[in-house]
Amino acid sequence: MTTQKTVYVALGLEGSANKLGIGVMRHTVQPDGSTKADVLSNVRRTYVTPPGEGFLPRETAQHHREHVVALVKEALEKANVGRRELDVICFTQGPGMGAPLSSVALVARTLSMLWDVPLVGVNHCVGHIEMGREITGASNPVVLYVSGGNTQVIAYSERRYRIFGETLDIAIGNCLDRFARVLKLPNDPSPGYNIEQAAKRGQKYIELPYSVKGMDMSFSGILSHIEALADTMLSNGECTPEDLCFSLQETLFAMLIECTERAMAHVGSQEVLIVGGVGCNLRLQEMMGQMVAQRNGHVFATDERFCIDNGIMIAQAGLLAYRTGHRTPIEASTCTQRFRTDQVYVAWRD
Template sequence: MPRQTILGIESSANKVGVGIVTDDELIANTRATFHGAPGEGFRPTEVARHHQKILPELIEAALNQAGISESSDVTAIAYTRGPGMGAPLQAGAVAAQTLALSFGVPLVPVNHCVAHVEMGRSVTKSANPVVLYVSGGNTQILTYARNKYYILGETLDIAVGNCFDRLARVLKLPNEPSPGYSVEQEAKSGTKLFPLSYSVKGMDMSFSGILTQITAQGKKLMNGKDTRWSKADLCMSLQETVFAMLVETTERAISVANLNTVLIVGGVGCNKRLQEMMRIMCAERGAELGATDARYCIDNGAMVAHTAALMYQHGVHINPYSGADYTQRYRTDDVNVVWRNDVLT
């Protein structure tokens, strides 16, 4: 098979990225982030406008970084089909279709969650791990079997990253580089644990009650009505509680799946405290931990391009003239993982 070069566009949330990969190398990875003001979140329409404005610049920068000057050097264009926020997804899909039509190459629609998993597997060399996928919009525990990533456990309501984002908003923490990062840094100086509920239901978790408790206390602190717990205390308390839940359910998943490797992916996967707690659990069970840094665990175009390369090699692509559809709901276990043919024992 001739050498292939895939350009991938990620645009499912407030980060937009363009990555380019060949058969065996990442040759470009550009990214930009839409930030709201401290104390505010972001609206999908605002994010979409940001992506539409900056995507041409990111695409040009990625092509220059990769040393690509001719459209004939590109094999296919990939984009995030979902899940994510509708308007930002549409911005990426339109850009990808336009580029594919201009270059005269196929389109490869990619599942955002699976892209995180495949990028993590590639970077950490984790062949067949139990995957903890934690981000602003998703919290899932996954394992592979029979060409599917099956969900062993997941959040029953909101994602872990959403909890961090909402607490950061209440405490007026910086949104740059990310609310979760601000919570992580604040938590390092926390000393006093604020009591929170602990809601694990078998392999699943619930975070909405914890969020209600921690944000209510945060509002009391910011209004001066109850200052017994500082910002740092509240951030530390939220982290320790929800990470303990994640470690417990992941440990149970290792036992159920009879595997000895854990891979953490998604934006929250960058958190050093989560990695530390998971590493302790893995060491106690004789398991290995795979984790990445912000280059790959935070949403990026490289993960879309990398996953698309695997898909394209196995004939998964579409004609750009047929459109570039997108969907806000696209479950991880909806994807037929045709590129994996592991013999599992």
């Protein structure tokens, strides 16, 4: 600890993709030295495009610029917190889409200078992990981080979140989203969610390529293959869109679980924590639960409030870093689209 304070309050701003999230987190240091974390507010706006279309950086950044000031005000009002009560302003420094990241970081820098409040840049992936650990109580899990932009199997060791395996090309969420566009599924609330609902109605498994390479995974070839199948099999009536969604989910999730199980065996962990937007998928949680149960372990996951990109996870990770003395000078507060999880020095864990 850098001071003898017992209460710390952080404002977190997240805008690495199409979700704009603002959150206020409070840490209260207990007499025994432990910390009680309270989510004071957690508000979000999502940029939704028409069916069959993805979101582009420029339009997504424009959405964030239009809504971020009002959302900051809403978060502070819901938290009943004034700017003078803030100890730190935290923002996503990467990874993510360049234009949306920069638009939200600009607001964080401006508020930091206007209000004379320290700034802390946060790794988006570490934000997911720390929020997941806080909400679920998982102590030292293997982490499966699955989202639209990232797919990683992670475990903590010696002040770093070490990446044991990852995607070699596109992220699993991107794979699901792009297939949803092929099927013209709605983007509201999210294409991945609509794939999940369609998969529940699938009755026929279509064999797809299975691409695990050591501890890493590849999804782009599977996507190309199923896109071709959709062109031929759907027009011939050989299967339904729901069958294809079911087959894609089952194949991709089996790959994730294989790599996660090997990581568990390697580090000797009995816990798995699933984080990221795809982590909301109940079928993924079910399949992971079956594997972990065979190892007499436990699966931890959160609901959409904390799984999907949000500001409170940035406030949580930023506040942990702030309390161990970390600050981000204005001149070092630029964003990077490629900010790896294992680049972060995790000073707050033993």
